[in-house]
Amino acid sequence: MDKTLVVMAAGLGSRYGGVKQIERLGPDGEILMEYALYDAVRAGFNKIVLIIKPEIFDDTKELFGDRVEKSTGIKIDYAFQTPDKFTESRPDFAARTKPLGTVHAVICAKDVITSPFAVMNADDYYGTEAFNVMASKLDELKDAHDAAMVAYRLKNTISPFGTVTRGVCMEENGLLSGVKETYKIKLMPDGLIRDTSDGEDGPVLAPDTLVSMNLWGYHQDILPVMQRYFEDFLVALPDGDNKSECLLPTMMGDMTASGDISIAVLNTNGRWFGLTYKEDKPGVVKDLMQLHEAGVYPPTLWNN
Numbered sequence: 001m002d003k004t005l006v007v008m009a010a011g012l013g014s015r016y017g018g019v020k021q022i023e024r025l026g027p028d029g030e031i032l033m034e035y036a037l038y039d040a041v042r043a044g045f046n047k048i049v050l051i052i053k054p055e056i057f058d059d060t061k062e063l064f065g066d067r068v069e070k071s072t073g074i075k076i077d078y079a080f081q082t083p084d085k086f087t088e089s090r091p092d093f094a095a096r097t098k099p100l101g102t103v104h105a106v107i108c109a110k111d112v113i114t115s116p117f118a119v120m121n122a123d124d125y126y127g128t129e130a131f132n133v134m135a136s137k138l139d140e141l142k143d144a145h146d147a148a149m150v151a152y153r154l155k156n157t158i159s160p161f162g163t164v165t166r167g168v169c170m171e172e173n174g175l176l177s178g179v180k181e182t183y184k185i186k187l188m189p190d191g192l193i194r195d196t197s198d199g200e201d202g203p204v205l206a207p208d209t210l211v212s213m214n215l216w217g218y219h220q221d222i223l224p225v226m227q228r229y230f231e232d233f234l235v236a237l238p239d240g241d242n243k244s245e246c247l248l249p250t251m252m253g254d255m256t257a258s259g260d261i262s263i264a265v266l267n268t269n270g271r272w273f274g275l276t277y278k279e280d281k282p283g284v285v286k287d288l289m290q291l292h293e294a295g296v297y298p299p300t301l302w303n304n
Contacts, residue, residue, distance in 0.1 A: 002115035003138050004047040005040040007033055008105045008214070009060075009122030010081035020275040021052075021122040022059050026288050028300035032275065033122040034064050035288070036131070038301045040118070041072050043131040049077045049112050050122075051105045071302035079109035086227065090234050101245030102214060103230050110223040116141050119216045119248065125284070126150065126215055127270035128296065134217050137266060141219040147252070148217035148264040149176060155207035157272040158187045161279040163196060167212030167249030168205070169265065176263035179212060179253040210265065212249050213272055225260075226251070 009021040022031050037048060048068070052060055057078060065076050084094040085108050099105070106119055116138040120126065130150045137148040151169055158164055163184040170178040184196045185205065195202045233246040255261040273287055274280070291297055 001139055002047055003045045003135055004049060004113055004115050004117035005037065005045045006049045006106065006109060006113060006117050006119045007036065007051065007122050008081075008102055008119065009033065009050055009052045009056075010099055010105055010108075019056055019059075022056060022063050023275060023281065024063070025281070025285050026301065027292055028302075029063075030288075030301050031064055032125055032284070034068065034301055035125055035297070036120055037068055037072075038297065039126070039128045039131045040135075041074065042128070043135040045118070045131070045135060046074060047077070047115060047117075048074055049079060049109050049117075051079045051081050051109050054080045054082065067302050077109075077112040079112060081105045081108040086230060087234060089231060090237065092239065093234065093237070096242055098242055099245065100230075100234075102248040103226050103233070103246040103251050106248070107223065107227045107230055110227065113220055113223060116217070116219050119214065119218070121214045121274070123276075124213055124215075124272060124274040125287075126213065126272065127268065129268050129270050130215055130266075133266045133268065134215065137264060138217050141217065143219050144221035144225050145261055146219055146264075147222065147261055148266055149212055149252070150215040150266045150268055151210040152213050152268060152270070152272050153207065154185070154193060154205055154209040154211050156270070157211055157213060158185065158193060159276045159280055160187055161277040162186070164276055167214075167247075167253075169210040169212055171210055171265045174265060176252065176256055176265050178256060179249045181247055181249050181253075210267070212252075214248060216248055216252070225255075229254075 083096045087094045118134050163186045165183045166185055167179045168182045182195055186194055186196045188194055193205045229251050230246050273284055
């Protein structure tokens, strides 16, 4: 069965202060998403879709796109997330500078997604186990009512340099029973992890709390459902709202609550790392080098 990896790389990178999706981090100048592509291909994914901003298309191809195609024999399909797409009902948002969210990102690529697919962020390292369990699960998805997500332990997903946003997940009998998009999760000096949305003394979150890192698995029949959900979201936006985003964790939480979807929770004890802040970069470079040295990855990812 064909399996597609969809990479969302159209974010502004506002907290990081640049185009973090194309930062060179590996020993041969690899960028972070290349590790996901490498792991996914080894796990059995045979199609790749990159969702990017039009202005980084040339950089993406030059930095890694062309060599990934050459090394794997897999043609990369590029899709552009721009605010004029699927906003016909609200032309006032067609020139918005902030992206409209991860649901919007996926439907911007719907014309090139023709098989069961996994969706991931471009600036996250997920680990080899995540793609292995996801690849196996995609074979079991039958229609739009079936989905999956890879869950991580909160303690393995935080940055020491500032707050992060995570989809805090509730699980029941191996299925997702609820998800709450939680902003401003912060590792405190005393080692506690708190939700600081309403202040530094916010509620403490357990280190083993399951969270979503936007690694979701779907049958391709979900795409028109996503489009309808986004259209409803857009219609409901107040005039002048230039910040709200239509997010996959929120959509999955709503559909779970309404009984319209069954989402298998695929647990992993793997450690996430990624670029949220500039200060994260040295640690990510070190972690990747250690993975190469340990033999998880060859000295360079691709045969140049």
